[in-house]
Amino acid sequence: AQKVTQAQTEISVVEKEDVTLDCVYETRDTTYYLFWYKQPPSGELVFLIRRNSFDEQNEISGRYSWNFQKSTSSFNFTITASQVVDSAVYFCALRAHAGNNRKLIWGLGTSLAVNP
């Protein structure tokens, strides 16, 4: 069975702090895809990153960085020098590679509050 766990329900930080959002996944597939999405109060899920299971390179995009470790089944997301605009719910998701099993399996999300 596939599962995504985001153990942190809520995180509150002060602006300019660094914050890491944890994501642990379970899957029996050897090929799979991991995603992070951001959901601001408006409700729309905004795509942040996709990572293939065969590519363990970490990625940095501006203030955002992602650490993918297959050995620990984790795909953690770090925001450096957080800003108030980063306040949102962040979701980690998993998708199998197998043809018909295309649905996204979601974590329950981490609500991030960045305070001025």
Add this chain to the structure above:
Amino acid sequence: KAGVTQTPRYLIKTRGQQVTLSCSPISGHRSVSWYQQTPGQGLQFLFEYFSETQRNKGNFPGRFSGRQFSNSRSEMNVSTLELGDSALYLCASSTSGTGTNTEAFFGQGTRLTVV
């Protein structure tokens, strides 16, 4: 390039009624998926359509149904509404055919309240 458009944004319905939600995907995207989001259950997959065919289905009762038109626009229908159907319904579109390595782009959702 226009994003995913969902209509209406908000709906209030009474128990027992039925409702139809609409989703227009990004131009050129042929895959449309629907998700239900509730505080208790999080995001749960409803179904996916590709080229007018349902390709995958989640674990929801038969009251939940959908379809996709030749222009890739999709509708989902919920019949005999229950209070527990109150949720944010999100539609996602993607380009993917048989591959799964493409990201899905989401609309702003339809917030359904059943009273």
